[in-house]
Amino acid sequence: MEKKLTTAAGIPYAHHEDSQSVGQRGPLLLQDFILHEKLAHFTRERIPERVVHAKGSGAYGSLTITNDISAYTRAKVFNAIGKTTKLFIRFSLVAGEKGSSETERDPRGFAMKFYTEDGNWDLVGNNTPIFFIKDGKKFPDFIHSEKRDPYTNLKSPTMAWDFFSLNPESLHQVMFLMSDRGTPYGYRHMHGFGSHTFSLINAKNERTWVKFHFKTQQGIKNFTDAEAALEKSVDLDFAQRDLLTAIDRGEFPKWDMKIQVMTEAQAETYAFNPFDLTKTWSHKEFPLIDVGVVELNENPKNYHAAVEQSAFAPAHVVDGIGYSPDRVLQARILSYPDAQRYRLGVNYEDIPVNRCPYMVNNYQRDGLMVTGDNGGSEPNYFPNSFDNIQPDPAYTEPALQLNSNVVDTFDRNAPGENDHYTQPGIFFRETLSDELRLSLVANVVKAMKGIEGPKKMEIINRQLCHFFRADIGLGMQVARGLEVDVSLFTQPH
Known part of the structure; x- marks a missing residue:
C-alpha cells in the first residue's frame, strides 16, 4: 500500500523538493512552511557529541x-x-x-x-x-x-x-594501552x-x-x-x-x-x-x-x-x-x-x-524529551491521598560500616596507596609474550618520539623513571629506543 508523505504532525503535503516562489525566478515565500520545517530540523539533527566515548x-x-x-x-x-x-x-x-x-x-x-x-x-x-x-x-x-x-x-x-x-x-x-590491546x-x-x-x-x-x-x-x-x-x-x-x-x-x-x-x-x-x-x-x-x-x-x-x-x-x-x-x-x-x-x-x-520496559512509578514531570504520557492525570507530589504508590522497605540495603569518621581531602598517593609499579611490572613480565613485549616497547617509543618543546627531555626522563621502577628491562629498552643515555638511570643516588 502506498504511503502518503506527511509532516511530522501527520499533515500530507505535495511539494517536498520545490520551494514556493513569486514566479519561476522570483524570491521565495515566507509561507512555505515545508521549506522552513526541513531546514530547521536539519540544523538540529545533531545532538551534542559525547565529551568522551563520542564514536x-x-x-x-x-x-x-x-x-x-x-x-x-x-x-x-x-x-x-x-x-x-x-x-x-x-x-x-x-x-x-x-x-x-x-x-x-x-x-x-x-x-x-x-x-x-x-x-x-x-x-x-x-x-x-x-x-x-x-x-x-x-x-x-x-x-x-x-x-x-x-x-x-x-x-x-x-x-x-x-x-x-x-x-x-x-x-x-x-x-x-601501549600493548596491542590498545x-x-x-x-x-x-x-x-x-x-x-x-x-x-x-x-x-x-x-x-x-x-x-x-x-x-x-x-x-x-x-x-x-x-x-x-x-x-x-x-x-x-x-x-x-x-x-x-x-x-x-x-x-x-x-x-x-x-x-x-x-x-x-x-x-x-x-x-x-x-x-x-x-x-x-x-x-x-x-x-x-x-x-x-x-x-x-x-x-x-x-x-x-x-x-x-x-x-x-x-x-x-x-x-x-x-x-x-x-x-x-x-x-x-x-x-x-x-x-x-x-x-x-x-x-x-x-x-x-526506557525500562517494566513498571515505572515516580513523581517526575515535564521538561525536555517527554515521550510518554507525562504521568497522565496522576498526582505529581508525594505523599498524596489519591494513588497507592509506596516505598518498599524490602529494597533497603544493609548498612555500610565505615572505617573512619574523619572528613578530609586524602592524598591518593599516601603510604599504602602509592605502589604504582608492581602490577605494571607483572603485566609486562608475566602477562605479555616475548613478541607482545617487543610490540609494547616499539609502540611506547613511537608515541614518545612525538613529545616536543622545551620540556621534552624533562617529560621523557620523568616517564622513563616510571618504566624503570616497573621493570628495569622495560626502562632500558624504551630509553635505548629514544636514544637516551641509560647511565642517568643506573647510577647510584
Whole structure:
C-alpha cells in the first residue's frame, strides 16, 4: 500500500523538493512552511557529541544465566539458571571524536544496559580492567590531555605524556594501552570489564565486593600498530562495520560473564586498596566464577534512535547490586546522569532505548524529551491521598560500616596507596609474550618520539623513571629506543 508523505504532525503535503516562489525566478515565500520545517530540523539533527566515548556502535541481545550465584546476590537478573534478560551494549572509543578512526590506539568503552524487572541496570565499563586515574577529580584533566591542544587544535603527544609522567598511577593502564590491546580488532574480539569494584547483596542482606568480567568467545584478536595504521587509511569505521555485518550474517558475538568476589573481611586486610581502579585483583586469590553468557543478536533499526541516544549511568544499579567506595565510581554516580541530562534532556530515560520496559512509578514531570504520557492525570507530589504508590522497605540495603569518621581531602598517593609499579611490572613480565613485549616497547617509543618543546627531555626522563621502577628491562629498552643515555638511570643516588 502506498504511503502518503506527511509532516511530522501527520499533515500530507505535495511539494517536498520545490520551494514556493513569486514566479519561476522570483524570491521565495515566507509561507512555505515545508521549506522552513526541513531546514530547521536539519540544523538540529545533531545532538551534542559525547565529551568522551563520542564514536560508538551498539546492538541488542540477551544475558542467559548458566550458574547459580544466589549465595552472593538476590538480584532478579540472576535468580534462575536459564533465565534470559534483554540487554543493549554500546561499544566506543574513549578519547576519539565522532569522526575518528576505529583503529586508533585508545581504550574501548563497554557499556551494558540490562532491562530487568527491578529496573534498568547499567554496567558501564571498558575493555580494560583498570583505568588511568583513581580519583574522579582528575578525570577532566586526564581527558583534556588526550584531546586537542588549545593552541594548535591538534592531538598532542606532549600533553598526553606530560600527564602520564606527572601521574604515576596511570602507568598500569598506559601499559595496557601501549600493548596491542590498545588496538583491538573491532569490538567482537575484546574482553569487557565493569572495571570498578561493586557490591553484591544476597537474600540474607549480606554484602560481598565484586568485579564483573566478560570474556569474548570469539577469542582475543588485536591489530599491530602497523596494521591499525593501515586500516585507518582504508576504513575509519572498521569496528562498526565488523559488528553490524557479523550480526546481519547471523554470526552473533558472545561473551562469558564471570565475577570475582571478595568478602568485607578480606577487603579490610588485603595487601592494597581493593577499591583502587588502577589495580586488578589476583585471579589466583579470587578466581573467576561463571555466571552466564551474553549474546548480541539484533542490530538497531535506526542508529541515531538507539546507539546515539543510548544513555548509561553507573548510578543505575538494581536490588542485589550496589556501589563501593571506589573514588572514580563515586564521582561517576554523579557525573554520568548529569552528562545525559545535558546531552539528551532531563527525561532521557523516556527515550525507547533507555526506557525500562517494566513498571515505572515516580513523581517526575515535564521538561525536555517527554515521550510518554507525562504521568497522565496522576498526582505529581508525594505523599498524596489519591494513588497507592509506596516505598518498599524490602529494597533497603544493609548498612555500610565505615572505617573512619574523619572528613578530609586524602592524598591518593599516601603510604599504602602509592605502589604504582608492581602490577605494571607483572603485566609486562608475566602477562605479555616475548613478541607482545617487543610490540609494547616499539609502540611506547613511537608515541614518545612525538613529545616536543622545551620540556621534552624533562617529560621523557620523568616517564622513563616510571618504566624503570616497573621493570628495569622495560626502562632500558624504551630509553635505548629514544636514544637516551641509560647511565642517568643506573647510577647510584
